[in-house]
Amino acid sequence: MSKRIFVSATNTDIGKTYTSKLLIDALSRLGYRVGVYKPIETGVMTHPYDGDELYQCALSFNPGLSVLSLDDIVTLQFPLPAAPFVANEGRAIDLASFDTALAKIESLCDIVIIEGAGGLMVPIDEQTMMIDIPRYxxxxxxxxxxxNLGCINDTLLSLKALEDAKLPHLWGLNCRSNDKGFETxxxxxxxxxxxxxxxxxKDIDTIAKALLDTISLHNEEKA
Ligand SMILES: Nc1ncnc2c1ncn2[C@@H]1O[C@H](COP(=O)(O)OP(=O)(O)OP(=O)(O)O)[C@@H](O)[C@H]1O
Ligand SMILES: C[C@H](N)[C@H](N)CCCCCC(=O)O
Ligand SMILES: [Mg+2]
Structure with missing residues (x-):
């Protein structure tokens, strides 16, 4: 069964790409061929920078990915830096359009990291929010x-959304060197x-192993 990690965050700019790159490194060191996928990127004027950052990182560990192009990594690209619903003017997005792209990436890797856009409650179209993507x-x-101060509330709200949706998940804090006062x-x-x-x-290797265990458990339950 496929091994897929969906990386989301409490909001945009929190560190999904940053964390995904650390996970690529950690999983690669565990011997996995890691692939990356960014189904929707907004704010793409000329170049999908998020997708490219993920791709270059994954490529440095898994040269087999070199047969792919950036359009294989980022299926839908929109210029407006906004929720997909807004950037795509409310038009419907058929999630099945992601299947072929993901299958191509998965033919070249053992595990794939999928980065969302913004947080879990970002609207994709009238029917779908970002939180629907991990189930799909x-x-x-x-x-x-x-x-930062406020992280308790932001974390608990996102975890509640995942728990209410009964989605298997783990979470971690992306502390930055200029964050003040977190420990107190x-x-x-x-x-x-x-x-x-x-x-x-501090814990990326432990997180990578815990994610692998959670994937195994989840896949056993689904089998
Ligand atoms: N722990 C960290 N220390 C220093 N800089 C960081 C850290 N985490 C993230 N950053 C920087 O903060 C910025 C936002 O991080 P990142 O791009 O990973 O967010 P994101 O959640 O992927 O955003 P988006 O919603 O646009 O995809 C980037 O410039 C990144 O390099
Ligand atoms: C452009 C940005 N970096 C992200 N890709 C999209 C963030 C959308 C956030 C929408 C919202 O929560 O209001
Ligand atoms: Mg990102």
Whole structure:
């Protein structure tokens, strides 16, 4: 069964691409041929920079991906830097249009990292939100959250959305060197509630292994 990780975040600019690249590195070091996919990228004036960043990183570990073009990695590209619904003026998007692209990438890898656009409740069209994508792809979600004041609320809301949707998921905090006060203002509650938390920079190898375990469990349940 395919191994798919859907990387989402509490919002845009939180670190989905940053984290995806660390996951590519960690999974590659575990011996996996890693592929990447960005089904929809908005804000593409001339070049899909997000998709390219993912592609170049994956290519450096998995040269087999060199037969692909950037259009294979980023299926739908829109100039307006906005939710797909807005960038595509509310037109319907047929999710089946992603299947051929993903199959081509998966023929060249053992596991694929799929990056969403923005957060989980970003509208794609009238019928679909970003949170519907991991179910469509049968992927395990990795939620990236931040370490600024407000991260408790943002994290719990996104986790509630994943739990309500009964989607298998893990999550981690993307703390930046200029984040101030996280350990005194937010971490105490997160530790109290969850026992321990993953921090992406420190724990990426543990996260990669936990994602592989979660994928195996999820695939067994689906079999
Ligand atoms: N831990 C970090 N330390 C330093 N810089 C970071 C860190 N995480 C992310 N960044 C930087 O912050 C910016 C936003 O991160 P990134 O592009 O990964 O966000 P994103 O969630 O993928 O955004 P989008 O919704 O546009 O796809 C980038 O310039 C990235 O290099
Ligand atoms: C252009 C940007 N970097 C992302 N690709 C799209 C973010 C859409 C966010 C929409 C919203 O939540 O209001
Ligand atoms: Mg990104």
């Amino acid at each position: 792809f049968n992927a395990v979600t990795f939620l990236v959250t931040h370490c 203002t937010s971490l105490p509650y997160l530790n109290h509630r969850f026992g321990s938390v993953y921090q992406i920079d």
